[in-house]
Amino acid sequence: MATVVVQQQPQVRQSTPPPLGPTISLSQARSSTPIPNKHLPYCPPGPVPSQSHITPPNSPPLRNVAPKPTSLLHPASNYQKLCSSPPIYGISARQVAEALEHYSCQPLPHPSSVFPWLHGLHPENHIQLAFFVARKKSLRRIPKCLRGITIIKAGGDLSRSRIKGAIAPDEVLNLSESNGRGFVDCDPREGFSVRNFHIQAVKMALVSDIIVYGDEDTDHRIIKSVAERTASVQKKWRKELETIGQYPETFNTFVLTQSFEDFEQLYPELVAIDSQGKYQDHTLDFLQQERREMCAMSKASEISHAVFQGPSPGPYTNPPSSLDDPSYDLYVEASDHATLPDDKLLAAKLKQLEDRDEDDDPVHLAFPSSGSILPPSWSQVEADGILRMCRWLYNLTHAMKPVTKCQDEDGDIQMSEFALRPRRVLLHCADGYTETSMLAVAYFMYAEGVPLHEAWIRLHVEKQRNFFAYPSDVALLNAIQGRILGESPKFDSSKMASIEPPAWLAKLDGSLPSRILPYMYLGNLTHANNPQMLRLLGIRRILSVGEPVSWTEQEVNDWGRENLMMVDRVQDNGIDELTLEMERCLGFIEQGKQDGTATFVHCRVGVSRSATICIAEVMASQGLSFPRAYCFVRARRLNVIIQPHLRFVYELMKWDEIQQEKRGVIVKRELEWATVAREIAAMNRPYARS
Structure with a gap:
């Protein structure tokens, strides 16, 4: 009998569950919720080129490039100048709220416009550079289609009086003049990774106007010092880029001129943690x-x-x-x-x-x-x-x-x-x-x-x-x-x-496929190659994302070829795109739903490519934003942590825009890119191998 063969990779798991303990975050106050009993599996990124034989995949062409987003903070001449050297501008609570609202409604640039830069391209990391930009060095440049807003809380205490998305100064700034260029040097110097979620706050700060604020306990001299340091760093960073032939946009520093108490009273929907240290339910916390x-x-x-x-x-x-x-x-x-x-x-x-x-x-x-x-x-x-x-x-x-x-x-x-x-x-x-x-x-x-x-x-x-x-x-x-x-x-x-x-x-290793929705399961290649078990679970359709099953010809005929779908040539490498396949995949899943049966979605490990498709289906069918759909699927993947890489997560945030347009509502992000990445990094940190 003919057999479709694929080399299987052993499933990685840790022998004992991680201990329960307090949550770990990136300088962010959270409740002391027990860490869910999960582990991070090894997720192969596709072929990494050696130094002797560099054969990186082709970068996808630019398509449907969104217009450059506008910002109410640019030009800064519309705002009161508080200091000339370095330039610092004053901004009211109303102006902050309006700027954030406007920014959240701007469409994200096309993924091809911002990747691979967001992956992290350190000039000394030859493996990362060789894989992503060996054929087109212009991709190392900072994308000109990005203009964000970064909020810094002077003093760095994020356990209370925290505006939605605010970070501590030392997350993005070297606060000493002697520390290099001023911004934290975030791009990894060595190794290869397409999951550098922890660097995204800094990456976006490089292309953002920055708003500095403090609470009632923050000394005004500290707020002034952080604002001056921020403005000086922005100026220095711009000059460094100009010396190497890059001419970026001008980004500015703003200081909130009203107290946090005023801001909290006027715009409670933009407050993540109030002045009493109480987390606000309307602001999404991933954990x-x-x-x-x-x-x-x-x-x-x-x-x-x-x-x-x-x-x-x-x-x-x-x-x-x-x-x-x-x-x-x-x-x-x-x-x-x-x-x-x-x-x-x-x-x-x-x-x-x-x-x-x-x-x-x-x-x-x-x-x-x-x-x-x-x-x-x-x-x-x-x-x-x-x-x-x-x-x-x-x-x-x-x-x-x-x-x-x-x-x-x-x-x-x-x-x-x-x-x-x-x-x-x-x-x-x-x-x-x-x-x-x-x-x-x-x-x-x-x-x-x-x-x-x-x-x-x-x-x-x-x-x-x-x-x-x-x-x-x-x-x-x-x-x-x-x-x-x-x-x-x-x-x-x-x-x-x-x-x-x-x-x-x-063939059972203890885990069954994860039931994400009554009609959609998520799992790995080992599950996919156990068709007898899948039938017992009520599964009658198989969606293979980048990894074919090893079934006999008889097994294929028993299921019916029309019930098997393969998405080919999609590696987990941070380059291959899934957005173009989403409608076809979701149509296949929908057909199973209409037939009263379930579809099993898998890749190799069941955490990145296939998880991305499942998140897209949850967003489309349940009407959830990306952050909520991500948490929905992550919880139902049980002991294994889903790990869509940076580009897939970004594609899903663009998919969120598409779904909102279909529903006829105003397109608006619930959380910004840097915040989403920061939350994912904080969630995964307790399980990362040291």
Whole structure:
């Protein structure tokens, strides 16, 4: 039989989940939300040329170049000059608001006009230069189609009184005269990357008018010093470019002449964090938005009689809740630090539950998390512990508990014989799926009397649970399946000998494709090459972005060639464009939706090219802005962090403009490019390998 062959790259994952801890940001105040349990996979950027043989891909031609954006801050002669040398201008709260509103409605230049410059082209980084600009050195020049607005808060305290998009001075400026050219030297000196999100604030500051402000606690001398330094740096930077034959636009420095309190009162919609340090809900914060989407996606639901799985109670659950919420009698938290509970501990917990009144605080119990019991170190002790927990939970939830008490004539407490209910149990962890998956699958096998492969599919399809488990969990549960089913109260032991694991289970590494929408899944090439598993999930169409599947001719014929679509010649290299393919891809997905089936979208790793297509579909079908669609997809990609590179993210921001035009609304960005990139960098920093 003919086979379409592709070389597969091993999926990269970290052996243990990253620890939960406070969020990490780029000098930005955020709430102390636990870090979601994710990891950054290796995302191959396509062929990187060697020094001896440079064969960079052709740069795409300029197309549909947007007109140069206008700015209300240019020319600066329209504003009061506060200082002549260096030139600094005064700007009122109203003028700031008008300038930001005008800027947000200006169309972004075409990606080909600003890339590869935004990737970062350091003159000493020969690999980066060779890959992007070896054939056309003019691409190193600063694009003249960019004119942005950068807001700097003097003093740098962004934990309060923060205007939307504001950054600290040291994020873009070397504050000492002796430090080089003045702007932070952001372009990487070595290495090759198409995901330099952390440099975009500086890149845009180079082509921006800059507004400086402070709050009531900021000394006016500090505001004046930062403004003077900014204006001097802009002047010096312009002269340096002129010496090498580049003649950029003139950019200026402005100082907000009104207090932040006035600005906050007049334009609250432009305030990210108020003067009291309270984050404003109307301003999007990626980390908080991802947390909301994650809790919505993994919202607690019943997986078996009276046993629920979901996220740990907190401010982002819907509705917001706490671990003292009496909605559940027992909270079982899956944790890396927990040990298997023994009979003595379980007996003590049962006694607490029996003595518990309806209004008393719920009982809490910890259990080892997914991935914490690793072969070959696990033994019968671990198997005994898992079975002990399954038996205990089953007996607990299948015994009825009286919900009312009354006193007889002698004053003795009597239990009601009629008002009975089962005890409710919540299996929970920070993200609602990762750490609890091993226990949830094991319990489902025990309580429902089904083998591992059936439990895996039923939890996802029938119970609508999105979950992730490690390969070690698959191996462990497969190894102890006989014992779990042998003790299950619902399993027919006569069928034990006939249980054969299906072929697709051997290919399972613990992760299923990620359900982004009911009709659209996202995943990797390994998922794509497991068509039997995809069918069980209700998937009938495959959209391959840049990476063909390795299917036999028979498998192709069984699915029907019309249900397979390939987007060819698109590498994850920061050059190849996806915008031209989006309408065709989304049309293919829409056809599956109309047919009542689901489409699986994949590339190699399932985080960049295919994620870009999925984000585009969410924007188009759900009417979400790019930042919100990005967080929507990122939360539903489960344990793996999506990583569309810089150019794809920029293309999606242009796609946002197209969708708004289609909807007949005013085209306006919710967040600017530099802010979006800064947020993505801050979100990914906790997971980056040192």
